[in-house]
Amino acid sequence: MTLSPDTIEIFSIGPLTINATLVFSWVVMALLVAGSWWVTRSLTASGDIGRGQNVLEAVVAFLRDQIREVTNQDPEPYLPFVGTLFLFIVTSNVLSVVPGFQAPTGSLTTTAALAVCVFVAVPVFGIAKLGLRAYLMNYLRPSPFLLPFTIIGELSRTLALAVRLFGNVMSGSVIAAILLSVVPLFFPIIMQAFGLLIGVIQAYIFAILAIVYIASGTELQERRARAEKETP
Amino acid sequence: MGIDVFTLIAQIVNFVVLLVLLRVFLYRPIQRVMHEREQRIADEHAAAEEAREEAEARAEELRREREAFEEERRERLAEVEREAEELREERLAEVREEAEEARERWREALERERDELAGEVREGAAAVLTDALQRGWRELADEDLQTRALDVFAGKLRELGDEERAALADRARAGDLVFATAFEATDEQRETLLRAVREGLLEDEDAAPEAEFERDPALIAGVTLRAGDLRVGWTVRARLDDLERAWTGTGNDA
Structure with missing residues (x-):
């Protein structure tokens, strides 16, 4: 039983080892891109739309509504980032029920990479919205002495983000593998279905947390900027 | 891992x-x-x-x-x-x-x-009545009635109004008087009539008025005095005419 697809080596290119995590990530990427291309090549703005377009519009509308509710801002700037996170994770988790498919999200490396992306995205969106100085000033408030704790908080929530997703996906796979060896009939199917539900929920949680982190940075800066302007 | x-x-x-x-x-x-x-x-x-x-x-x-x-x-x-x-x-x-x-x-x-109907009825009734009265009066009329009628005539002359009396007096003085009687007037009756003229109209006992006398049986009884367009007298004929007019007038009112 393998706990991480990182350990499964598919092929090597010189010193670079291509493992299952990367390969299945490409598979997921290819599926998403190909599916998007296939659906969006015949989009129509009329009321009579196809089933694929209907699904994609429902997903995009759902993500926009969620982002708008959480950030109370225009969702357009955040939609590609948060949507890509959600689609990649949910596709990886759902495909985990396919025999032989190793969900990339079952790799701590993948979840860490996604968490790093979030970690980077938070200041990127904050600086893009507020400017570099205003964003950096956020770390010195309310007191410069709290700067280490703020940095630790940033790192710890990134780590928690990565471990939470990895733990949930990996645990589902592990439990399924254990049950498969102990009770080979019927019960693992239920656990797999349960794992599907957990996978979708985890994708949702990851995406929502990402947007919460991004929004908290921008909103906090906005509130402080407004407070400074209002203070004589 | x-x-x-x-x-x-x-x-x-x-x-x-x-x-x-x-x-x-x-x-x-x-x-x-x-x-x-x-x-x-x-x-x-x-x-x-x-x-x-x-x-x-x-x-x-x-x-x-x-x-x-x-x-x-x-x-x-x-x-x-x-x-x-x-x-x-x-x-x-x-x-x-x-x-x-x-x-x-x-x-x-x-x-x-x-x-028209009433007129016919009245005229018929009046004709019948006057005819019956005429026949009655003719049967009753005699010299005494004539004498009595002359007395009544004399009384009517005395009862004339001043204006009418004066007009008749002028006619009498001019001799333009005509007496009509139902019966042929006797001399005594003529004298009675002239006396009535003298006393009633002329108021002169010595006057000698001239008058003509004629007989008119249609009068049935009584006498009339004509002086130009003036006429005065009392006759049964006149009474019957009055009766007929009164009858006809009553019939109109009805």
Whole structure:
């Protein structure tokens, strides 16, 4: 039983080892891109739309509504980032029920990479919205002495983000593998279905947390900027 | 179970690539289409709102026109009713007038018929009555009645008014007197009549008035004195004529 697809080596290119995590990530990427291309090549703005377009519009509308509710801002700037996170994770988790498919999200490396992306995205969106100085000033408030704790908080929530997703996906796979060896009939199917539900929920949680982190940075800066302007 | 740095970097790159690709192949087209649809829906909504406002304005305009039309209709109806009432009154007056005329004509015709009938009846009755009285008086008339009638005549001369007496006196002085009696007047009776003229008209005992005497059986009994267009006397004929006129007058009143 393998706990991480990182350990499964598919092929090597010189010193670079291509493992299952990367390969299945490409598979997921290819599926998403190909599916998007296939659906969006015949989009129509009329009321009579196809089933694929209907699904994609429902997903995009759902993500926009969620982002708008959480950030109370225009969702357009955040939609590609948060949507890509959600689609990649949910596709990886759902495909985990396919025999032989190793969900990339079952790799701590993948979840860490996604968490790093979030970690980077938070200041990127904050600086893009507020400017570099205003964003950096956020770390010195309310007191410069709290700067280490703020940095630790940033790192710890990134780590928690990565471990939470990895733990949930990996645990589902592990439990399924254990049950498969102990009770080979019927019960693992239920656990797999349960794992599907957990996978979708985890994708949702990851995406929502990402947007919460991004929004908290921008909103906090906005509130402080407004407070400074209002203070004589 | 650890983190492979190469895989970590590769996954970050993968994520960025996926982000770019999905932005190109998914988010932009989908959002463009959704924006177009939202815009179209917004346009349609705006058009519908505009159409609704136009419809409301049109409805308001129609409502005002309908109220104006209703007001005009009421006015015209009132005018027509007034004209109809006037026409009805006019027609009614005409009909009433025609009816009144017809009724008047009918009444006149009825009265005429009644008068004719009553006249015929009266005339018949008067004729029968006067005929019976004439026959009665003729049977009763004699010299004594004649004498009595002369006495009555003398009394009537005395009772004449001053103006009539003066006119008759002038005629008597001129000798323009004619006595008519039902019976041939005797000398004594003639003298009685002349005396009555002297005493009643001339008031002169010595006067000698001249007069003509004639007999008129139609008088039945009594005497009349004619002096030009003046006439005075008492006769049964005159009484019968009075009776007939009185009878006829009573019949008209009835």
